[in-house]
Amino acid sequence: HDVKYYEVRRPCRVMVLVNPQSGRGQALQLFSGQIEPMLTEASVPYTLVITEHQNHARDLVRETDLSQWDALVILSGDGLLFEVLNGLLEREDWEEAIQTPLGILPGGSGNALAASVHHYTKSPPAWGKELLLSCGFLLCKGLVTRLDLVSVQMASSQRIFSFLSLAWGFVADVDIESEKYRLVGPMRFLVGTLMRLASLKVYQGRLAYLPAPPFTPQNSSLCSSLPCGPNSSPNQNSRHNHSTSSNHNTAHNSSNIAITTMRTEPQPVNQKGPPDSLLADLEQPVPEHWTVVNEEDFVLVLAMFQSHLAEDLFAAPGAAADDGFIHLLYVRAGISRLALLTLFMTMEKGGHLAIGCPHLVYERVKAFRLEPLSPEGAITVDGEMVEYGPVQAQVHEGIARLISG
Numbered sequence: 001h002d003v004k005y006y007e008v009r010r011p012c013r014v015m016v017l018v019n020p021q022s023g024r025g026q027a028l029q030l031f032s033g034q035i036e037p038m039l040t041e042a043s044v045p046y047t048l049v050i051t052e053h054q055n056h057a058r059d060l061v062r063e064t065d066l067s068q069w070d071a072l073v074i075l076s077g078d079g080l081l082f083e084v085l086n087g088l089l090e091r092e093d094w095e096e097a098i099q100t101p102l103g104i105l106p107g108g109s110g111n112a113l114a115a116s117v118h119h120y121t122k123s124p125p126a127w128g129k130e131l132l133l134s135c136g137f138l139l140c141k142g143l144v145t146r147l148d149l150v151s152v153q154m155a156s157s158q159r160i161f162s163f164l165s166l167a168w169g170f171v172a173d174v175d176i177e178s179e180k181y182r183l184v185g186p187m188r189f190l191v192g193t194l195m196r197l198a199s200l201k202v203y204q205g206r207l208a209y210l211p212a213p214p215f216t217p218q219n220s221s222l223c224s225s226l227p228c229g230p231n232s233s234p235n236q237n238s239r240h241n242h243s244t245s246s247n248h249n250t251a252h253n254s255s256n257i258a259i260t261t262m263r264t265e266p267q268p269v270n271q272k273g274p275p276d277s278l279l280a281d282l283e284q285p286v287p288e289h290w291t292v293v294n295e296e297d298f299v300l301v302l303a304m305f306q307s308h309l310a311e312d313l314f315a316a317p318g319a320a321a322d323d324g325f326i327h328l329l330y331v332r333a334g335i336s337r338l339a340l341l342t343l344f345m346t347m348e349k350g351g352h353l354a355i356g357c358p359h360l361v362y363e364r365v366k367a368f369r370l371e372p373l374s375p376e377g378a379i380t381v382d383g384e385m386v387e388y389g390p391v392q393a394q395v396h397e398g399i400a401r402l403i404s405g
């Protein structure tokens, strides 16, 4: 007999992942106090997942049936999104999985992507609760843009994906050392910077990069919207109104709060994800058309993929979510403490590139390689400590999706 197919419009389903330990340990309260009422008001059904340990979210998104979700939203710092991205790119179906719209709600002590997303909306700067509400509003609006990712290769042939930054030297050390001041929240970077300035060091290493072609500024392009977003069809909206109350109720039902315990296995070497067409083997010299930096004495090397390094550090003023660039900054050795302090103070408003600091260099690149020469040290990717040693990275333009303005 004839089978009739009816298009069944379904509600927009959002998985909200909360790291209860992030920031000052108040992410859950931020959710119930600020975000839950907004989602309720906007009739966005969600499922709350509270992470129990490091890599919980990574394991979960690697295994979960993604067809159940219209968006994965992180209420934490940048570290939890880093887990989620890498979990998605470890899947067999990574090409499809990485298309899942991702949202960020600032609940950590490092909320750089949230600050960047807010900045891309051209709104005046916001911090703390105001930033959280801004990002909550963007989530309810549900507009989705493309997001660049950067693949980072390490000596162990491990590969990870980054959405934010790679740091070595001063910034990486501040990132690691300031972990112990996390109870002061986003202020921890300021405290850490002042402590590090007191014991300023020089870091030896080699740096090379592939310069980017000349820049033509473009606005981030809207690529889609969530089913519950303003650009969704009228059909979807009416369906949505209809499902409002029931979905809203289940969201409050404790059965919808999934707390899954998973064993933390050693993370597999990631062979999935897009190929790094711009990079030579890490053991081989860099390609001939790359620029090799003359200096070997640095105070810091900082590769930025978004505009903000922290809520109050506007490190790459020209950056956009999907500009296809790595914004490479480095500071040569010989800079005075005062000049370095001035750099970080002017960075709050993004003015550091305009003060004519002779030790600061800024380049727009597509790929780079960094080879630290000292046997010990720290490299951070998206604020997380990674394997120390030679690294190289390249940008993959717009391969992920971000809930943005």
Ligand code: ADP
Pocket (backbone or CB within 6 Å): 019, 020, 021, 022, 023, 024, 050, 051, 052, 053, 054, 055, 056, 076, 077, 078, 079, 080, 081, 083, 107, 108, 109, 110, 111, 182, 383, 384
């Ligand atoms: P913050 O900005 O406060 O550092 P992050 O989101 O960066 O917040 O999280 C910090 C670290 O905590 C990350 O490495 C993340 O993987 C890890 N993490 C996630 N969930 C938990 C948990 N439930 N308990 C402890 N650590 C967790």
Ligand code: MG
Pocket (backbone or CB within 6 Å): 077, 078, 079, 080, 108, 109, 110, 383, 384
């Ligand atoms: Mg963090």
